[in-house]
Structures are given as C-alpha cells and as structure tokens.
Amino acid sequence: MAIQVGDKLPSVTFKVMGENGPESVTTDDLFAGKKVVLFAVPGAFTPGCTITHLPGFVVNADKIKAKGVDSIVCLAVNDAFVMDAWGKSQNAEEIIMLADGSAVFTKEIGLEKDLTEGGLGIRSQRYAMIVNDGTVELLNVDDKGVDKSSAETILAAL
Numbered sequence: 001m002a003i004q005v006g007d008k009l010p011s012v013t014f015k016v017m018g019e020n021g022p023e024s025v026t027t028d029d030l031f032a033g034k035k036v037v038l039f040a041v042p043g044a045f046t047p048g049c050t051i052t053h054l055p056g057f058v059v060n061a062d063k064i065k066a067k068g069v070d071s072i073v074c075l076a077v078n079d080a081f082v083m084d085a086w087g088k089s090q091n092a093e094e095i096i097m098l099a100d101g102s103a104v105f106t107k108e109i110g111l112e113k114d115l116t117e118g119g120l121g122i123r124s125q126r127y128a129m130i131v132n133d134g135t136v137e138l139l140n141v142d143d144k145g146v147d148k149s150s151a152e153t154i155l156a157a158l
C-alpha cells in the first residue's frame with residue numbers, strides 16, 4: 001500500500017551530487033525539523049518532466065519558499081550523475097536533485113511504477129508531497145500528465 005497523509009517517511013539513504021562526486025544523504029538530513037516540498041518524476045530528461053514538471057518548480061521556487069518551505073526536492077529513480085546533469089541543464093540551483101537510483105525509497109513508500117515495456121525499468125510515479133518534519137501532510141499523485149503534482153497546485157495548497 002502506498003504511503004498516506006499522516007505517515008512518516010521511511011529512513012533510507014539517497015545520493016546527491018557533491019563537489020567531489022555522489023554523496024550519501026539520509027531521510028533525516030533532508031526532512032528532520034524542516035518543511036519540504038518533495039516532487040517525484042518518472043525520469044530525468046523525459047519530455048513531461050523536462051518541459052513541464054521540473055521547470056514549474058524552478059520558476060515558482062521563490063514563491064514556494066516564501067510560504068515557509070525550507071527546501072524543494074526533486075526525486076527520480078536515476079543516479080546522482082544524471083540528476084545533477086538534468087538539474088544543471090534546467091538551471092535548478094534552488095532545487096535539491098535527489099537520486100533514488102535503486103528505487104529503495106520509492107518502493108518503500110509504494111509509489112513505484114513498472115516502465116519496463118518502455119525500456120525504463122522500475123521508476124517512480126509522478127507525485128508531489130508537502131512533508132513537515134518527516135511526516136506527509138499532503139500527497140498528490142498524478143496518473144497522467146502533470147496536474148495534481150504541479151508546482152502551481154502545490155503552491156496553491158501551501
């Protein structure tokens with residue numbers, strides 16, 4: 001069953017790109033004592049994620065943070081090298097590009113998606129969360145397109 005509003009995020013270790021290569025970062029590092037907007041995409045550099053989803057958060061990052069959000073995190077089941085390159089290509093300096101490369105977090109929260117037929121393997125569903133001190137306060141999952149998980153929808157919900 002997928003994670004629900006009111007649940008705590010599971011304790012896992014992700015990767016982010018550091019100055020000298022990929023670095024480990026834990027759920028606690030990212031979420032403890034903070035208000036965080038986390039959005040997840042099926043794939044870095046894929047059209048919907050690159051043309052619509054990530055740019056929406058880049059453009060609205062300041063407005064989202066002005067609502068008391070400490071950080072905005074973009075997660076995909078991709079490695080830290082890919083997430084870093086994608087973020088740089090989209091001028092996403094305000095956004096933490098988080099690699100869940102082996103889908104450990106994504107599977108634990110029950111929001112994986114099997115895109116094997118399309119050649120992508122196990123990926124994340126498209127969703128956005130508002131997370132307060134590690135607890136899910138809002139969870140919007142999109143079946144198709146970028147709608148409930150868009151930056152504009154999350155901004156309106158904050």
Ligand code: BEZ
Binds near residue numbers: 042043047115118120
């Ligand atoms: C997209 O456009 O966002 C997309 C395309 C193929 C697979 C997954 C996502």
